[in-house]
Amino acid sequence: MSHSAGPTSPPAADAILTLNAGSSSIKFALFRIVDADIMVAVRGQIDGIGTAPRFRAADPEGNRLGEQAWTDDARFQEDLLQFLLDWIVAHLGPDRLVAVGHRVVHGGRDHDRPALVTADLLASLEALVPLAPLHQPHNLAPIRAVEAIRPGLSQVACFDTAFHHAMPMVAARIALPREFEALGLRRYGFHGLSYEYITRRLRVLSPGIAAGRVIVAHLGNGASLCAMANGQSQDTTMSFTPLDGLVMGTRCGSIDPGAILYLLREQGMDADQVENLLDRRSGLLGVSGLSSDMRVLLDSDDPKAAEAVELFVYHVAREAGAMASTLGGVDGIVFTGGIGEHAAKVRALVCERLVWLGAEMNDMANEAGKDIISTADSRVEIRVVPTDEESMIAHHTLDLCAGI
Numbered sequence: 552m553s554h555s556a557g558p559t560s561p562p563a564a565d566a567i568l569t570l571n572a573g574s575s576s577i578k579f580a581l582f583r584i585v586d587a588d589i590m591v592a593v594r595g596q597i598d599g600i601g602t603a604p605r606f607r608a609a610d611p612e613g614n615r616l617g618e619q620a621w622t623d624d625a626r627f628q629e630d631l632l633q634f635l636l637d638w639i640v641a642h643l644g645p646d647r648l649v650a651v652g653h654r655v656v657h658g659g660r661d662h663d664r665p666a667l668v669t670a671d672l673l674a675s676l677e678a679l680v681p682l683a684p685l686h687q688p689h690n691l692a693p694i695r696a697v698e699a700i701r702p703g704l705s706q707v708a709c710f711d712t713a714f715h716h717a718m719p720m721v722a723a724r725i726a727l728p729r730e731f732e733a734l735g736l737r738r739y740g741f742h743g744l745s746y747e748y749i750t751r752r753l754r755v756l757s758p759g760i761a762a763g764r765v766i767v768a769h770l771g772n773g774a775s776l777c778a779m780a781n782g783q784s785q786d787t788t789m790s791f792t793p794l795d796g797l798v799m800g801t802r803c804g805s806i807d808p809g810a811i812l813y814l815l816r817e818q819g820m821d822a823d824q825v826e827n828l829l830d831r832r833s834g835l836l837g838v839s840g841l842s843s844d845m846r847v848l849l850d851s852d853d854p855k856a857a858e859a860v861e862l863f864v865y866h867v868a869r870e871a872g873a874m875a876s877t878l879g880g881v882d883g884i885v886f887t888g889g890i891g892e893h894a895a896k897v898r899a900l901v902c903e904r905l906v907w908l909g910a911e912m913n914d915m916a917n918e919a920g921k922d923i924i925s926t927a928d929s930r931v932e933i934r935v936v937p938t939d940e941e942s943m944i945a946h947h948t949l950d951l952c953a954g955i
């Protein structure tokens with residue numbers, strides 16, 4: 552698959568680009584294909600989309616390759632995407648881009664694995680936009696942009712829902728009349744690329760625990776828990792949409808459906824207003840009245856910020872109890888995602904509420920950001936494992952495109 556370059560330059564390689572587009576960020580990575588495996592060459596992101604967009608890219612050693620900030624908060628995501636694609640093409644050097652892999656949050660009923668993008672696939676994913684309005688439109692836009700710039704280039708959609716597809720039916724079913732199940736109303740679950748990466752890592756780091764009963768807490772701007780037995784999803788807190796479950800940055804998480812009826816009927820709100828409230832104005836932002844960013848809340852001495860953190864922690868621990876019940880006990884707890892990886896205080900507050908499960912935290916190890924943060928005597932091993940959705944996307948893309 553590789554091509555030879557000049558006598559002094561390293562041999563050119565085929566390359567895979569991964570795009571993980573969210574509501575406020577686009578994360579990307581460029582992987583070179585070397586000996587039928589992938590090696591990361593560049594990682595970067597544009598974050599602050601909608602407020603103050605900022606682009607950063609670095610090589611695997613952390614050397615900065617690019618940085619730019621925009622003060623124009625009205626910049627459209629399409630302009631930023633175009634900037635990103637131009638930057639990537641300019642930085643490919645002699646390497647040849649052979650495929651692009653995308654994180655697509657919702658795969659619906661039909662997709663239990665990554666799929667090559669076709670016009671039909673794109674149309675079916677478009678139909679799922681109402682089920683993930685914060686994510687799906689941003690996931691699909693780059694697929695169209697790449698097709699416009701490089702028609703015919705192989706593109707692969709990697710679904711957040713796929714990891715949970717084989718979840719037991721009792722965990723997936725919603726207690727509505729059967730005809731609604733036929734419409735696709737079931738619990739799907741999300742953050743699947745992250746959970747898949749974590750379970751693969753855990754098999755290397757702690758094989759005994761990986762084969763057992765593990766609760767993985769993906770705590771980022773979006774947050775969910777997954778109950779895994781032998782690396783297979785048994786249940787998860789997100790559901791039909793990524794709005795269910797835990798308290799999140801701007802999402803409310805689980806809410807009595809009766810409250811939505813009340814907002815519609817008694818408060819005169821329409822569906823768009825309710826969606827905007829539950830998806831964009833609630834969660835940490837709504838309760839604190841300050842910010843959706845956990846860093847800001849932990850640094851603040853506003854009592855409302857502390858109450859927002861307390862509520863976040865309360866629901867993580869409460870749902871962890873439910874996941875423990877599903878698993879019939881717990882051997883390991885893994886923290887990941889921006890908050891799970893970096894906020895020692897949040898990990899400590901969650902674990903304080905899980906002592907009854909046999910999870911005993913080593914406070915010094917936690918503060919120091921060690922990999923294992925439980926005591927030697929703890930019945931439950933507690934770990935911090937940084938997630939890497941990009942490498943999971945790249946592996947799937949390589950697997951699907953290898954024969955093309």
Ligand SMILES: Nc1ncnc2c1ncn2[C@@H]1O[C@H](COP(=O)(O)OP(=O)(O)O)[C@@H](O)[C@H]1O
Pocket residue numbers: 573576770771772773800843844845846849888889890893894
């Ligand atoms: N050092 C830190 N301490 C506390 N929280 C952090 C820290 N770094 C990142 N975070 C939190 O992580 C969140 C983003 O997590 P991330 O997994 O990157 O989110 P996304 O869902 O956008 O992928 C931020 O909103 C911030 O609250």
Ligand SMILES: CC(=O)OP(=O)(O)O
Pocket residue numbers: 573656686711741742771772773774793
């Ligand atoms: C599914 C989801 O909520 O993703 P994110 O955490 O990236 O917002």
Ligand SMILES: [Mg+2]
Pocket residue numbers: 573771772773
């Ligand atoms: Mg994320």
